[in-house]
Amino acid sequence: ELSSARHAFITGGASGIGLGIADALAERGLSVTVADINRQSLDSVIASRGAGFCGVSLDVRDRKAWAAAKATSEDTFGPVDILVNNAGIGFNGRDVVDMDPETFDNLVAIDLTGVFNGVSAFGGDMRARGYGHIVNTASVMGLTAGAPGRGAYSAAKSAVIALSEALRSEMAPHGVGVSVLCPGLVMSNLDRNTTELGGQVEDVSHIKGTGNIGMEPATAGAYVVRGIAQNLPYIVTHPHYLDYVEKRMESIRASVDASTPIP
Ligand code: NAI
Numbered sequence: 001e002l003s004s005a006r007h008a009f010i011t012g013g014a015s016g017i018g019l020g021i022a023d024a025l026a027e028r029g030l031s032v033t034v035a036d037i038n039r040q041s042l043d044s045v046i047a048s049r050g051a052g053f054c055g056v057s058l059d060v061r062d063r064k065a066w067a068a069a070k071a072t073s074e075d076t077f078g079p080v081d082i083l084v085n086n087a088g089i090g091f092n093g094r095d096v097v098d099m100d101p102e103t104f105d106n107l108v109a110i111d112l113t114g115v116f117n118g119v120s121a122f123g124g125d126m127r128a129r130g131y132g133h134i135v136n137t138a139s140v141m142g143l144t145a146g147a148p149g150r151g152a153y154s155a156a157k158s159a160v161i162a163l164s165e166a167l168r169s170e171m172a173p174h175g176v177g178v179s180v181l182c183p184g185l186v187m188s189n190l191d192r193n194t195t196e197l198g199g200q201v202e203d204v205s206h207i208k209g210t211g212n213i214g215m216e217p218a219t220a221g222a223y224v225v226r227g228i229a230q231n232l233p234y235i236v237t238h239p240h241y242l243d244y245v246e247k248r249m250e251s252i253r254a255s256v257d258a259s260t261p262i263p
Helices: 016-027 039-048 063-077 101-129 151-174 190-196 217-229 239-257
Strands: 007-011 031-036 053-057 082-085 132-137 176-182 234-236
Touching: 007 016, 007 063, 007 101, 016 031, 016 082, 016 132, 016 217, 031 039, 031 063, 039 053, 053 063, 063 101, 082 101, 101 132, 101 151, 101 176, 132 151, 132 217, 151 176, 176 217, 217 234, 234 239
Parallel strands: 007 031, 007 082, 031 053, 082 132, 132 176, 176 234
Antiparallel strands: none
């Protein structure tokens, strides 16, 4: 279905993974609407890309703004065939009990509800047209959630995976594909942007300094293109993390086996 797609709409598309996806889809001949809260990044992306790019200001938390962004993008490039709900902020390394409630709410509003808002804005049209693909960006931290200091982030990303799985089964009969992107470490501006947007970030330099260098966003973009072309349910860019997912399943099974009979 990628071959007949013409227009992709990508949130958080002005930086990092979103921009990697935007460039990869543009390379396949699609027109791209890049939607982002950061006007400066948007302007520089639009200035450096060709006429196939359109930039719209959008805060994914703002439902009214979604309607306006949709209208602008469709006036420019026609109906949206591929929606990528990718905008997000990172985690702050605080234990769940120490996290201030506003930070928690904000993270969920952007990383989870922002995805729902995108589906809500575009999904009905896609279903009615019987054509399209939705990619939601989660994380490996949504597939495996045990690491300390990432509780809220993992909770939001796990929920994005769950939402995407439900959406996939609901949309399949209508010819709309759904994939959930679960990346490991990718080189991006996530730390800087998270701080600028009022969040706090964990210092992950110790991870970056151990040879576990993040993937280039262009590579993540290539994974997404392949994932859309094959309508993969999960787009996993760092397969070694699947060991943790298996450990989680083992732990679930062990919990069942170890239980004494219910009286
Ligand atoms: P980034 O910070 O380079 O790009 C994110 C973009 O989203 C920025 O341009 C930012 O302005 C925009 N954004 C943030 N809040 C927004 C809002 N409320 N409305 C609209 N736009 C907003 O970061 P990156 O790493 O490219 O992040 C993209 C997605 O990938 C996020 O959902 C992140 O959680 C996820 N991710 C990133 C990983 C990494 O290692 N970089 C690993 C796994 C997942």
